[in-house]
Amino acid sequence: VLSASLVVALIYLPVLGGVSGGISQVFGDASQTLRQLPWLVRALLVPPTLYGLFVGAMQLLNPHYLLSDGRPGGLWGVLMGIALFLISAVISSIVMGSVEVRWHKRRITSGHQRTSFGYFIKFITGNPVMPVVTLAGVVGFVVITFQTFSTNNNGVEFFVATEPEQAIVYVQARGNLSVREKDTLLKQAELIILNTPGVQSTFAFAGEGGLLANTGGAGAPLDTIGQAQIELIPWGDRPTIQNTRKILGFIPWTSSTMDIAYDGNLVLNNLQNRLDVIPGIKTQILNLAMGPASAKPVHLRLKGDDWDDLLTATSLARQKFENTEGLSAIEDTLPLPGIDWRIDVDIEKAGRYGANVATVGSMVQLVTRGILLDTMRVESSDEEIEIRVRFPEQDRVLSTLDTLKVRTPNGLIPLSNFISRKPVAKLGQITRVDRKRFFDVKAGVHSDATKIAIGEDGISREIKMTPSEIIKEISAWLDASSLPQGIEWEWTGDQEDEAESGAFLTNAFMGALGLMFIILLAQFNSIYNSILVLLAVILSTTGVLIGMLVMDQAFSIIMTGTGIVALAGIVVNNNIVLIDTYQEYSTYMPRLEAITRTAEARIRPVLLTTITTMAGLTPMMFGLSLDFIGGGYTVDSPTALWWKQLATAVVFGLGTATMLTLVFTPAMLALRIWTVSGAYGAALAIRASSWTGEGRRIREDYRLSKAAKKYKGHEISWEDDTLDTEPSK
Template sequence: MFWPGIMGEFMSFLPLTVIIVLLSSLFVALVINPVLCALFMKIKKVEPMVDGQAPSELDAVPNDFIYRLYGASLRFSLKHRWLVALGVMAAFVATFMLFAKHNSGVEFFPETTPERIYVNVTLPDGTNLDASNRAVLAAERTLLGRENIDSWSAAVGAGNGNEFSSGGSTPNRSRITVEFKPVEERKTDPKETVAEIRDGVEGIVGADIDVIKENMGPPTGAPINIELVGADYQVLGKIAEEVRSKIEGIAEVVNLKDDFQAGRSEITVHVDPNAASAAGLNTQDIANTVRMAIAGVDASVFRDEADEYDIVVRLNEDSRNSIEDLRDLYVKNKDKDLVPITEVATIVVERGYGSIRHVDTDRVVTVSADVTDSQIADAKLKEVQKVLDAELELPAGYDLRYTGQNKEQADAQAFLTKALLAALFLIALVLVTQFNSVIQPFIIMCSVVLSLLGVLWILMLRHQPFGVIMTGVGLISLAGVVVNNAIVLIDYINQLKARGMGSTEAITTAGMVRFRPVMLTAVTTILSLMPIVLGFSLDVKNLKVVVGGTSVEMWGEWGTPSRPGSPSRLSSL
């Protein structure tokens, strides 16, 4: 709820939903369940005391294999408590060391199978619609015969969704939107189709073509996004070209581009203020003369009955077609003398700017690229950083910074780390108040830390990257669930000790008696997440079970901390 930025807006519904569900379940547990128990539950009669002794709590414990096995392991652990404690600490350290060496990297947001892709076709500035249309037709021919493609539509000259576009007419930018068939009708993995299309459009000469998968999550920028900062826009363009040349050979890096727009060539008149002043002229006089010669000025109006026509005075067409024609101009000064324009100004042909971007008042050119698989985005970014640190030399006064998804990921990691620490602190504060003790809350909080073992082992065994968003949110949720098991156990231990039991006997009895509710809590949580974990969901609209799909791919990582077999849920026992 306090998550800042676009990611916070995207994920805000999750904590709100959980809070509402927990409050509803609390109401049901405190009000509805007691009523239902009074209506339907039958209370067994308490057996009378035998030889003056009341029945033991262990008398209600089933005498089956599972309970006997747990009882034996519990008694062994209590008898060799220091050995078990040291073993757990060693396992904790070893797990983190193994994960540091054998992890599958970091993933910011889960990658989902695309429902559609966009083929962006960009030609040089100044390209007309006919040339753009030919390039789009060539790109469309690479889509023919693809089994996974349902349909596509092309918009020629309508822009291609470039976030750096300066707007206005864009005849050189086009987009093809490609729709994939429904999941059950696809013959192959759409990722393979995307790779085939990328290979197909590489042979189209003169066009810069990007094949982009639809983004199912919040907008976070490209996985590789490098901002070049400096004063001279032309120098930034050259640096951007150098950066592209150094990283274009890195495997799995695709859609490499920059937003530098050189613009068309234009004629520029550079006025010499000192020479103009000496000749009795100013910049406005020179500009007016050039404007009148090329564009003309309205001298009068010609009226033909009800119609009016402007009379524009300017040079003949054959006298204003070249830069030499401009250099032949004369400017009238305040003394009515004609001064050659070449004596007071320099006329040259220069490359203009298509657009200039500023970020926080800094002039910026951005180089961006995608990766073929989001699971390797972090590793590829580090590889790019390593290459640029070793090979790129920036001029004085110029700098580069890594933004886009990398910045969002760093911000999300910082926030989730603070959120987890805040959650643990609030849980510890409530526990200290409840138990009026510091040691017992410390024991409960240890179960939260130990729950990380199960999460890390699942990630290693499944070769799954650590999801900054989904796995991080799952860990915070897990912290609130795991403490419930420990609270149930320790609270009952305190009750038994208050009746006069010794510590070892109270712990053994509490473990055996509370084994069933703790197991039921763990099992029900696991079963509720099984559809997400195993990859199937219920299509309520069409009343059918769907295997896989976007929803499962996006939310599957959230269930990682509670996957079946994970010791994280049973650490309290």
């Protein structure tokens, strides 16, 4: 943001008046004094002054650039860079002014002088054919751009993929494990995590629980026995590699590149490979990316009423996920295999012995969870602590039920006389949505997953796999596969968020266009001109797609979509300026001449506004961040990656829309003039078909013209008699 503001301020700096005018006069006098020297001597002074300007800028960005001998930089280094930069800028301005080649000024002629751009606009508007050709060319360009993007894009993503700095490692195992056994397995994973290069710290938690983290609704897998939340080394503190080279063969340039081994994605991939070798457990790594939290991007939900069919469909979907290339950390919500012990109480027998059923239940609780007596609060906890009574640990086994006796009016009676126990399949949990049972199958996508795609030209190329492409592939399989009857499926998770965000941005976009149309209609009092202004939005969207292709970026629902909505309020300004000026000029000059004069008069402010905006956003588009305090710069930092796609959309969209608008708008204005004047027969016939006064007049003129062609006039001939000019006698 600071670099963008600085660029815009520097561009407008020359138009300052007052003090800047006096300074400019002083510089001009100094340059005139230097002109007394030979031109070759003045030319030799240019490279040193420009090099001083470069050194001053580098010292400003890096306070240790000239103070590399151990002397402190900091504020003094920055002030030194500012002073050197300003002095070099003054000297460079004077020297460059002295070597300027001054040509003799041409004689000024009166009247309007047509510019080159004016002749071009006159060429595309001065006859009925060129506006149609221009319109066809612009429409063809837009159509070709959309078709090219549809076949060569990098896919669609919900939010910008940023550098990971935090993650959660889920440790999975199955079996009736105690907390200590779970902790033992978790310690093995924790030891590997701490010994992985790039990991700064970790917090491990065995059993259920853990730190609260924004996972975007992504819960832990059902068979999770523990988790470790890790923090990677911050992006700015990661080891770097120094690169020294010379620009133009003599200008020293030192840059630092982050060690590729400490890249966040590579660190997590390396960690996953090392965790996979631990026997008896599985692990999943969830990247806690910055920005909106999101669960696993590929999230399929299967719904149905029949339990067995639902289990079969979920197993088939899980198998398809495992056979799909590019997916990772696949999981489902099928019930985990396990055993539950069901204890049945024969109420008839208990009544025969005079045993109370509530007493029997309390005896069973002494073996299992214990009897709840009360709750209490302690200073070290915000929650109430339960007070339970139960048997010692060595007696908390199912065989204890065979030896327990319950007191009855008839004396102590063994529990085994009226209770029975048997193992049953563990059910786990029952989940419903819209009154239907459902199971989920979820998976992540490898950050480096690629595939070979063959274009329409038959050329194969490697492209990055995105969740949208994988979802499209699995959706085709679901449509063609024979899932059990009555099974419904839908995509949730990121796909659902993308659909909701896309619908919201679409509604916002259409709402913005509607409001702008109402305002423009009130301003111009012309539906044609109002629609013509809004057509610049379509042209800007074409530029956005070109930017995605040129910068090799994926289309982000959030950032790119926001850029398109923002462009809708920016690009219309150029058309408003052109049409408003045309309406003013057309009141006192021919309308075709007014179009040409408008283009000539407004091309400079239109281009100046566009270029300054594009220049201000260019550093953001390339991910360039300048450190004005500590000096130096960074490229593609995690924070800068957020704004690259939005800046790319604005820069390319605004630039393309401006260039096309300067041609398209004059052509469309001329097209209307030629249409009204009757240059196009089809348009004249359409106007004549209306029941307005103009339509009746055109039909009457056509009828009279047709009747005049049928009328055959009489031939009139006469002879010239010689007049007698002599006077009579």
